[in-house]
Amino acid sequence: MNRSIRPDAVLIQAVIAGALSFAHLHDLAAAAGQSGWKAWAYPVSVDLLLVAAWRRLRAGRDRSAWTWFAIALAASLGANVATAGLLDLNDVPAWLRILVAGWPALAFLGGTLLVHAPANQWRKAYFDPAVSAAGLTDVTxxxxxxxxxxxxxxxxxxxxxxxxxxxxxxxxxxxxxxxxxxxxxxxxxxxxxxxxxxxxxxxxxxxxxxx
Known part of the structure; x- marks a missing residue:
């Protein structure tokens, strides 16, 4: 059965916005001294942390996900604003170079906490009390x-x-x-x-x- 392909305006808009944000993050990282593949890795890292935090927020499992969502959003929004002509990319200040250089460690910490901490917190806060209230034991x-x-x-x-x-x-x-x-x-x-x-x-x- 043939199905006609209909363009989705929302999806197209999301792709365009994502591509522009990705490019801005790359340009800022390159201007801050991150050359080659490292400059391309920065937007991937920011976007992945943003998506991971958003998924945790939708699942309602970990309130601390708001913190990492805000950090990733600030990094993405900051890069977009910085490349809008408000910052001379040919003369990046030292504080910005420090922030860009320290981002991998921060993103790694956030990603690790998002992966490992929420499930245990959700189980201790909601699942285990419900199991005890039901009079059950050893239920996962x-x-x-x-x-x-x-x-x-x-x-x-x-x-x-x-x-x-x-x-x-x-x-x-x-x-x-x-x-x-x-x-x-x-x-x-x-x-x-x-x-x-x-x-x-x-x-x-x-x-x-x-x-």
């Missing part, structure tokens, strides 16, 4: 995901469970999430006995073979 967030995957697979099929869990391949679902449901095999055997005896209203196997 992954246990809930596994239970949900098993329930969906049992009720609606493995393909539905795979889609809901975000798996592109259903084999991942069957290996790690979908589990046999206790008593389900006995129910299938009983249903088969009923069908073989022709007691389910759809006729016996022999009747189907004669048709």
């Amino acid at each position: 967030p992954h246990d809930l995901r596994t239970s949900h995957g098993t329930w969906v697979a049992d009720r609606y099929g493995v393909m539905t469970a795979a889609h809901r869990l975000g798996h592109s391949n259903a084999s991942v679902t069957t290996r790690h999430y979908a589990r046999p449901v206790a008593g389900r095999d006995d129910q299938v055997a009983e249903a088969a006995d009923v069908w073989l005896g022709g007691e389910d209203g759809i006729g016996s196997p022999e009747a189907h073979m004669e048709r």
Whole structure:
């Protein structure tokens, strides 16, 4: 089936804005003495920290993500303003060179904290108290995901469970999430006995073979 490609104005605008911001960050880093691939790495670092912090904010897991989001946004906005003619890129002040040179260490610290700290904070603040309130022990967030995957697979099929869990391949679902449901095999055997005896209203196997 042919599908027409329709341009998305919002996406186009985002690409243009991102490209301009990327170029401004590169130009500022190059003017501050970062040559070659290092000048190109700076905008990548700033944008990745910005995206990582935004994702944590949307997940609502870590309030400190606001700090790193503000830092990355200030770096991006500052570079855009600085390259607007307010700063002589041929004579960059020493304080700006120091900020640019120190950015990698700051970005590494922010990225590390965003990756490792939020999950533990969210679990201690919300998940563990809920588990205790329910009178449960030794329950992890992954246990809930596994239970949900098993329930969906049992009720609606493995393909539905795979889609809901975000798996592109259903084999991942069957290996790690979908589990046999206790008593389900006995129910299938009983249903088969009923069908073989022709007691389910759809006729016996022999009747189907004669048709």
